[in-house]
Amino acid sequence: MKKLKGINFSAFVLGSRSNYCIDKEVSTITSLQRMNDACITKIKSPNGCIFYQKKKKIDCEAIRDIEDLRKEGLTNKACPYYLSRDLLSSTQIVFMPYNMLLQESTRESFGIDLDDSIVILDEAHNLIDAINQMYTTVVTFENIMNAENSLNSYFTKYEKKFSGKTKMYLKQLQMILNAFVKYDKKSQESVITANSLLNQLNISHINVFKIKSFVDESGLSNKLIGFNDKNNLKSEFANISPIQDLLDFCLSLMNSDSDGRVFIENNSFKYVNLNPSIAFEPLVARCKSIILAGGTMDPVESFVDQLMPNLDRSRFGLFSCGHIIPKENLIVTVIEKGPTSKPLILNYETKYRLDVIDELGRALLNIIQVIPFGCVVFLPSYNTLESVLQRWEQIGILNKISGKKKIFKEPTEGSNVTNLLRDYNRTINLIQQKPDASHITGCILFSVVGGKMSEGINFSDDMGRAVIMIGMPYANLQSQQLQEYLLYADKSAPKGKMTPKRTELYENMCMKAVNQSIGRAIRHINDYAAIIFLDSRYTQKSIVSKIPKWISNQLVPNHNFGPCFTSISKVIAAAFLI
Numbered sequence: 385m386k387k388l389k390g391i392n393f394s395a396f397v398l399g400s401r402s403n404y405c406i407d408k409e410v411s412t413i414t415s416l417q418r419m420n421d422a423c424i425t426k427i428k429s430p431n432g433c434i435f436y437q438k439k440k441k442i443d444c445e446a447i448r449d450i451e452d453l454r455k456e457g458l459t460n461k462a463c464p465y466y467l468s469r470d471l472l473s474s475t476q477i478v479f480m481p482y483n484m485l486l487q488e489s490t491r492e493s494f495g496i497d498l499d500d501s502i503v504i505l506d507e508a509h510n511l512i513d514a515i516n517q518m519y520t521t522v523v524t525f526e527n528i529m530n531a532e533n534s535l536n537s538y539f540t541k542y543e544k545k546f547s548g549k550t551k552m553y554l555k556q557l558q559m560i561l562n563a564f565v566k567y568d569k570k571s572q573e574s575v576i577t578a579n580s581l582l583n584q585l586n587i588s589h590i591n592v593f594k595i596k597s598f599v600d601e602s603g604l605s606n607k608l609i610g611f612n613d614k615n616n617l618k619s620e621f622a623n624i625s626p627i628q629d630l631l632d633f634c635l636s637l638m639n640s641d642s643d644g645r646v647f648i649e650n651n652s653f654k655y656v657n658l659n660p661s662i663a664f665e666p667l668v669a670r671c672k673s674i675i676l677a678g679g680t681m682d683p684v685e686s687f688v689d690q691l692m693p694n695l696d697r698s699r700f701g702l703f704s705c706g707h708i709i710p711k712e713n714l715i716v717t718v719i720e721k722g723p724t725s726k727p728l729i730l731n732y733e734t735k736y737r738l739d740v741i742d743e744l745g746r747a748l749l750n751i752i753q754v755i756p757f758g759c760v761v762f763l764p765s766y767n768t769l770e771s772v773l774q775r776w777e778q779i780g781i782l783n784k785i786s787g788k789k790k791i792f793k794e795p796t797e798g799s800n801v802t803n804l805l806r807d808y809n810r811t812i813n814l815i816q817q818k819p820d821a822s823h824i825t826g827c828i829l830f831s832v833v834g835g836k837m838s839e840g841i842n843f844s845d846d847m848g849r850a851v852i853m854i855g856m857p858y859a860n861l862q863s864q865q866l867q868e869y870l871l872y873a874d875k876s877a878p879k880g881k882m883t884p885k886r887t888e889l890y891e892n893m894c895m896k897a898v899n900q901s902i903g904r905a906i907r908h909i910n911d912y913a914a915i916i917f918l919d920s921r922y923t924q925k926s927i928v929s930k931i932p933k934w935i936s937n938q939l940v941p942n943h944n945f946g947p948c949f950t951s952i953s954k955v956i957a958a959a960f961l962i
């Protein structure tokens with residue numbers, strides 16, 4: 385937004401109440417749902433919200449980020465949240481998070497009209513995951529019990545004051561809750577369709593959409609929270625509308641039966657969306673054009689298939705360009721055998737084989753000798769990371785690595801990432817300043833593909849002169865959720881059978897995660913790095929075809945470690961001028 389200032393067009397950031405509310409009480413509420421309810425209740429109360437009452441016409445030509453609008457609201461004592469909504473129709477460019485764009489109910493509640501608009505989705509490689517996450521809903525058994533308890537007490541206390549209509553909706557809600565409470569999950573299958581669950585619960589005749597409208601209009605969620613507070617029905621759910629999760633889950637059950645599955649787990653019901661096109665095709669139908677922009681969009685074909693299965697392909701255009709770096713700034717190699725000629729392949733069968741783990745350790749130890757400064761190593765999962773490091777510690781490999789690189793490991797807690805990266809960067813900066821002070825030439829950071837380091841964190845310049853990929857992060861084929869995704873991708877064969885279409889999707893999922901991770905090191909035109917795959921499967925044709933062209937075009941497979949190590953150390957030395 386700062387870069388756009390001074391340019392002659394209007395733009396602003398559409399945000400939620402948590403971004404924009406300036407009311408002292410409401411703005412401190414931590415749950416967004418509760419904040420929304422509290423705002424509506426306040427506006428409707430006899431005193432109202434003083435910021436809501438004061439409307440102001442504001443200049444549409446200026447470009448505003450969240451801070452600008454908040455300042456404007458505070459100066460004029462006018463609610464920035466409602467100011468932002470007023471700006472929608474008159475502003476040329478509106479920035480908004482995925483969920484506001486992709487959920488029809490949210491678009492409607494904000495009054496976002498997509499007809500004839502141009503939509504640009506940045507970081508679009510995350511789109512399918514984002515949609516699936518957005519459309520996945522979970523309600524826990526504890527939450528259901530809590531909601532039932534709260535609603536029953538509320539109903540008993542105020543029954544005489546309720547209108548006939550209110551009573552009817554509250555009774556329907558009680559009926560739904562009661563059906564969930566009585567549901568005998570032990571006697572049922574653990575994965576079922578939405579319709580099966582509705583029938584088993586015997587609630588398919590209830591119109592959940594009408595109940596949802598009633599709850600929204602009456603502010604029932606917030607009233608129940610207030611009622612709980614007053615009557616000491618407090619629980620860990622004190623800040624959450626007790627019926628909100630249940631309603632969201634029930635609304636998911638209204639989707640087309642084939643588009644999702646219900647997973648009945650130990651302590652929850654979970655609805656998983658299998659069809660990301662339900663969120664995306666309405667955009668395709670309404671927008672003038674949509675631009676999906678991303679750095680790691682490969683493999684594009686499967687992406688388009690999942691998001692826009694009904695799109696006339698003549699309407700789809702692909703523009704793909706190489707990376708801006710000169711090709712000598714990137715070294716890409718697959719090393720198929722380790723220093724003692726053992727094959728390097730860490731898969732489901734070999735992940736506990738000590739000879740394989742030891743050989744990988746020896747290969748890594750050799751490679752880091754020639755990599756200057758930072759080196760990021762990715763492994764397929766947290767379990768594999770732990771077991772591999774444990775073994776390398778036992779046989780002294782970690783100790784030898786620590787003689788050359790200071791060792792860091794991805795933290796399990798997200799809150800520790802900032803501190804770890806600060807220490808990692810600081811160590812490399814110190815080594816840059818005093819290169820001869822010790823034999824340590826940099827840092828090595830052990831991370832997990834798809835973990836906290838594989839997206840949104842840049843290892844540019846000396847922070848990442850090599851990304852080393854050990855193994856392939858295939859998802860667990862035993863996972864029921866994955867099985868349902870694969871079944872959805874190809875309904876022609878029974879569940880559990882790998883057809884070419886399913887294999888393709890399965891590989892795509894894996895390679896999407898790999899591509900995210902290997903793109904961490906090259907971040908600008910003058911950057912340079914090595915990408916080293918320590919697993920022979922990265923030479924397979926179908927796998928290479930899923931690596932972005934700017935990387936795969938440079939890929940050199942190396943069958944044997946000795947000659948390969950000599951050649952890569954020469955190339956690295958020449959390329960990196962060390």
Ligand code: SF4
Nearest residue numbers: 405406423433436463
């Ligand atoms: S009207 Fe605006 S300032 Fe008032 S409570 Fe709602 S969001 Fe907050």
